[in-house]
Amino acid sequence: MANATLAADDREPWTSRLRDAGFWAEWAALVGLVVLVVVFQVLNPTFLSTGNIASMLLAAAILIVLAVGQTFVIATAGIDLSIASTMTLGAVVLGQAYSAPWGLPLSCLLAVVAAALAGMVNGVIIAWGRIADFIVTLGMLSAASGLALILADGKPVTIIDPALLALSTGGLGIFGWSFVIAVVVALVAHAVLFHTRFGTHLLATGGAPESARAMGISTQRVKIAVYTISGTLAGLAAILLVARIGAAEPASNTSFLLNSVAAVVLGGVSLFGGRGTIIGPVIGALLLVALVNGLTLLGVSQFYQPLAVGVVVVLAALLTRFQR
Amino acid sequence: MTARPNPGTPAGEPLLDCRGVSLAFGSVRALVDVSLSAREGEITAIVGDNGAGKSTLVRCVSGIHRPDSGHIEFDGAETSFHSPEDAREAGIETVHQNLALVEDLTVWQNLFLNREVVRRLGPLAVLDRRAMRARAKEMVSKLAVNVPAVRSRVRRLSGGQRQAVAICRAAGFSSRLVIMDEPTAALGVQETARVEELIRALRDEGHAVMLISHNFAQVIRLSQQVWVMRAGRCVGGRRTAGTTGEEIVALVTGALNR
Ligand SMILES: Nc1ncnc2c1ncn2[C@@H]1O[C@H](COP(=O)(O)OP(=O)(O)O)[C@@H](O)[C@H]1O
Numbered sequence: 001m002a003n004a005t006l007a008a009d010d011r012e013p014w015t016s017r018l019r020d021a022g023f024w025a026e027w028a029a030l031v032g033l034v035v036l037v038v039v040f041q042v043l044n045p046t047f048l049s050t051g052n053i054a055s056m057l058l059a060a061a062i063l064i065v066l067a068v069g070q071t072f073v074i075a076t077a078g079i080d081l082s083i084a085s086t087m088t089l090g091a092v093v094l095g096q097a098y099s100a101p102w103g104l105p106l107s108c109l110l111a112v113v114a115a116a117l118a119g120m121v122n123g124v125i126i127a128w129g130r131i132a133d134f135i136v137t138l139g140m141l142s143a144a145s146g147l148a149l150i151l152a153d154g155k156p157v158t159i160i161d162p163a164l165l166a167l168s169t170g171g172l173g174i175f176g177w178s179f180v181i182a183v184v185v186a187l188v189a190h191a192v193l194f195h196t197r198f199g200t201h202l203l204a205t206g207g208a209p210e211s212a213r214a215m216g217i218s219t220q221r222v223k224i225a226v227y228t229i230s231g232t233l234a235g236l237a238a239i240l241l242v243a244r245i246g247a248a249e250p251a252s253n254t255s256f257l258l259n260s261v262a263a264v265v266l267g268g269v270s271l272f273g274g275r276g277t278i279i280g281p282v283i284g285a286l287l288l289v290a291l292v293n294g295l296t297l298l299g300v301s302q303f304y305q306p307l308a309v310g311v312v313v314v315l316a317a318l319l320t321r322f323q324r
Numbered sequence: 325m326t327a328r329p330n331p332g333t334p335a336g337e338p339l340l341d342c343r344g345v346s347l348a349f350g351s352v353r354a355l356v357d358v359s360l361s362a363r364e365g366e367i368t369a370i371v372g373d374n375g376a377g378k379s380t381l382v383r384c385v386s387g388i389h390r391p392d393s394g395h396i397e398f399d400g401a402e403t404s405f406h407s408p409e410d411a412r413e414a415g416i417e418t419v420h421q422n423l424a425l426v427e428d429l430t431v432w433q434n435l436f437l438n439r440e441v442v443r444r445l446g447p448l449a450v451l452d453r454r455a456m457r458a459r460a461k462e463m464v465s466k467l468a469v470n471v472p473a474v475r476s477r478v479r480r481l482s483g484g485q486r487q488a489v490a491i492c493r494a495a496g497f498s499s500r501l502v503i504m505d506e507p508t509a510a511l512g513v514q515e516t517a518r519v520e521e522l523i524r525a526l527r528d529e530g531h532a533v534m535l536i537s538h539n540f541a542q543v544i545r546l547s548q549q550v551w552v553m554r555a556g557r558c559v560g561g562r563r564t565a566g567t568t569g570e571e572i573v574a575l576v577t578g579a580l581n582r
């Protein structure tokens with residue numbers, strides 16, 4: 001390869017990329033999504049009806065937002081186990097502020113700020129305390145859900161607000177507003193990751209922290225930033241969640257945590273940090289939602305869904321061994 | 325400790341002047357009262373056995389470690405680098421023993437790591453990838469042979485190509501002192517020759533080059549000044565023109581004291 005690069009400035013041609021196992025590993029989520037869609041459509045023609053597509057996209061919105069946050073963290077070789085309970089905390093703050101009553105805009109703002117603060121605390125402890133990411137965020141998982149229970153006194157708050165209702169019912173054609181917001185989040189995240197200095201420093205921090213530091217990059221600042229971003233996006237997801245279920249509950253939302261990590265793995269982002277995309281985890285999130293939706297349509301018992309998700313994720317993780 | 329007058333000592337102030345630098349890691353005294361200097365337009369070699377403290381000294385000068393005591397003067401002014409960024413700002417670039425490349429990033433991204441070129445879009449600063457790629461091509465095209473493609477990931481490069489990328493990065497960005505920590509230790513004969521050409525070219529462009537090496541023949545071939553380290557101390561300095569390989573070996577092993 002070294003000699004072949006002599007003249008070549010450009011990427012390898014498509015034909016040779018198609019024969020490379022690494023190529024398929026990077027696009028595993030897309031291939032999986034297409035296969036799933038075809039299979040489910042054959043088995044049940046209502047799968048691709050506009051109504052079902054719309055409801056799948058709506059269901060995917062929260063997961064996409066969380067998966068984008070998780071991607072930033074995992075690209076630095078970290079992991080945010082507290083992402084779902086931070087979302088719960090945000091939802092409860094929203095509910096309490098709304099029933100205070102402080103109005104929707106301020107309530108939403110407070111929800112995002114509370115979640116962002118939780119993320120920042122993660123980042124500061126990890127960066128300055130030099131404690132393993134998963135220990136710190138495991139602690140925050142418990143702390144944030146505890147805080148949510150205390151704030152809510154264990155009780156859900158029903159929120160009936162026209163603006164939130166529009167968020168979960170209105171939209172552009174089949175694209176509900178929640179999904180539109182998720183797409184905007186993904187686009188901004190892509191721009192940040194690949195078109196800013198911060199994005200490059202983030203990938204360097206994940207791929208080779210020693211090297212990044214030797215070149216003068218503050219890996220601590222990068223760590224604090226990614227956890228703050230993850231928290232902020234969990235806060236945004238909290239708004240979408242409250243809009244979707246019409247209530248703010250101090251529920252644990254564990255499946256959102258597992259699925260956010262699963263979407264990132266499916267999306268071909270290396271758990272060792274340093275490489276990843278935004279589009280990959282977005283497709284991974286769509287795949288997971290399509291999987292659960294399709295199984296439900298086929299009348300498969302709900303009990304089988306976690307099993308199916310688990311199998312798909314482990315398969316995807318095996319595929320990443322072929323990554324270049 | 326100051327160097328005694330040696331044959332061929334040039335006039336003028338050195339660019340880098342370390343005086344009495346000491347640093348301990350717990351009970352390990354990695355550097356003990358080290359004094360040495362480097363001049364512009366010269367290759368200054370530092371030799372010594374494994375564990376002598378060469379890399380630690382390099383890491384002090386390039387801002388990764390802070391000495392417990394002693395002074396590091398650069399361009400006549402006392403430095404107090406708090407991070408590698410401070411040293412880079414001052415014009416000190418380092419090719420570390422481990423090269424400090426990011427394997428998953430491309431050649432051009434590594435060349436511009438933390439020196440990225442941005443375009444202003446209103447309040448936003450957007451990477452100017454095209455400009456960086458073009459400039460990166462220029463930077464690596466100076467390499468004699470086996471030029472790596474600037475778009476390929478460093479993971480795919482050979483050892484010599486990686487070394488070349490790290491050296492190109494250190495040579496760019498108007499650096500005045502380039503430090504190289506064992507740049508040819510992992511290379512074959514041909515690649516070593518190529519890297520030596522690069523090192524000479526840097527000197528001829530007027531850089532001060534600090535070369536850490538195990539290879540005495542290479543040191544005699546390339547350098548103008550040699551400093552010898554043993555067990556954390558700088559035990560002697562010679563003008564290369566006025567010494568021999570045997571004398572340096574004797575200094576390294578301790579058969580000869582200063
Ligand atoms: N970060 C560190 N922590 C603890 N000890 C270190 C560290 N870096 C170097 N040392 C010790 O300092 C001494 C000098 O090491 P080094 O500067 O790498 O030597 P050299 O580069 O000359 O082979 C060795 O005994 C080494 O084990």
Ligand SMILES: [Mg+2]
Nearest residue numbers: 378379421505
């Ligand atoms: Mg060394």
